Amino acid sequence: MRIKSSEITPEQVFRQRRRMIALGIGSLAIPAVHYAFAADNSAADVSAMPQASIDQDNQATGLTPTKLDIINSYNNYYEFGFSKTAPSEAPKTLITSPWSVQIGGEGADNPGTYDIADIHGEHDIENHIYRFRCVEAWSMVIPWNGVALAKVIQAAKPNSSAKYVRFETLHDEQQMPNANWAGGPYIEGLTMAEAMHPLSLLATGIYDQPLEQQTGAPIRLVVPWKYGFKYAKSIVRIDLVEEMPRNTWWRQNPREYGFYANVNPAFDHPRWSQATERVIGKFGRQDTLLFNGYADEVAHLYPDLHDRRYFF
Ligand SMILES: Nc1nc2c(c(=O)[nH]1)N[C@H]1C(S)=C(S)[C@@H](COP(=O)(O)O)O[C@H]1N2
Numbered sequence: 001m002r003i004k005s006s007e008i009t010p011e012q013v014f015r016q017r018r019r020m021i022a023l024g025i026g027s028l029a030i031p032a033v034h035y036a037f038a039a040d041n042s043a044a045d046v047s048a049m050p051q052a053s054i055d056q057d058n059q060a061t062g063l064t065p066t067k068l069d070i071i072n073s074y075n076n077y078y079e080f081g082f083s084k085t086a087p088s089e090a091p092k093t094l095i096t097s098p099w100s101v102q103i104g105g106e107g108a109d110n111p112g113t114y115d116i117a118d119i120h121g122e123h124d125i126e127n128h129i130y131r132f133r134c135v136e137a138w139s140m141v142i143p144w145n146g147v148a149l150a151k152v153i154q155a156a157k158p159n160s161s162a163k164y165v166r167f168e169t170l171h172d173e174q175q176m177p178n179a180n181w182a183g184g185p186y187i188e189g190l191t192m193a194e195a196m197h198p199l200s201l202l203a204t205g206i207y208d209q210p211l212e213q214q215t216g217a218p219i220r221l222v223v224p225w226k227y228g229f230k231y232a233k234s235i236v237r238i239d240l241v242e243e244m245p246r247n248t249w250w251r252q253n254p255r256e257y258g259f260y261a262n263v264n265p266a267f268d269h270p271r272w273s274q275a276t277e278r279v280i281g282k283f284g285r286q287d288t289l290l291f292n293g294y295a296d297e298v299a300h301l302y303p304d305l306h307d308r309r310y311f312f
Pocket residue numbers: 074075076077078079133134135169186214215216227228229230231232233234
């Protein structure tokens with residue numbers, strides 16, 4: 001029996017494409033040309049995303065991605081309301097096209113303004129299946145599509161003043177019902193070394209579908225070894241700067257949140273344990289891993305693993 005394409009879930013399309021890659025036919029099925037539409041046309045709606053030319057994880061992570069409808073309906077995006085369901089239930093008022101991201105700061109010798117198509121056109125689209133851990137002690141597994149943050153930063157030609165990267169997200173009362181919750185735009189930051197790390201992404205999709213309003217359309221940060229609040233959504237500015245940016249949650253509550261926010265089960269939040277996490281879409285809890293399971297890749301960035309400042 002043929003299944004109608006409208007009945008094929010994004011997860012099925014995603015698994016089918018990964019199977020093709022595993023069989024070594026990915027290079028045929030997925031042209032390296034950006035903006036080439038899916039050769040595998042089993043569901044019409046997948047053509048909305050430029051297809052990935054690189055499959056970094058190559059099914060080797062052993063992680064089972066959370067279902068797309070769960071990823072898209074259990075969210076933190078306070079500009080659209082404070083509850084987990086408010087962001088997905090809010091009217092779709094965010095105008096994501098056209099969208100431009102300004103890249104500058106005193107640390108950039110080649111500042112510029114890029115639209116999403118420029119970013120897709122200039123850099124390979126990568127797929128990464130990453131663990132996602134919110135500071136509130138819940139987790140998911142998310143199959144991201146995006147571009148390496150390092151490549152976007154390289155294109156801005158960093159100079160010796162580029163010590164940190166500051167991210168600013170959309171702050172617009174017309175498009176966001178709760179735009180003013182933090183009194184200004186949502187700010188996040190990374191050190192240059194963190195931003196240049198190959199795990200760091202600017203994501204534009206999940207399961208080969210463009211990001212939804214509630215997941216931070218059209219472009220958001222992904223840093224899988226850090227707590228979720230670092231993943232600034234709907235980014236409009238990226239600045240290479242000399243001073244450590246004062247990120248929104250640090251400003252909101254400096255006793256509970258800092259700059260680094262690396263995942264560590266041994267350092268509790270002042271009000272709850274970080275030792276375990278509730279897995280969204282499954283029953284029960286699992287142990288939280290140091291650097292969210294990415295210690296081999298990132299521990300070298302932090303010389304003292306007993307220094308609490310790296311973990312809040
Ligand atoms: N602009 C903006 N970005 C944001 C937030 C927010 O409220 N506003 N919430 C953060 C928090 S606390 C988390 S856990 C993640 C949640 O991402 P998700 O809803 O896609 O899972 O987004 C982060 N990025």
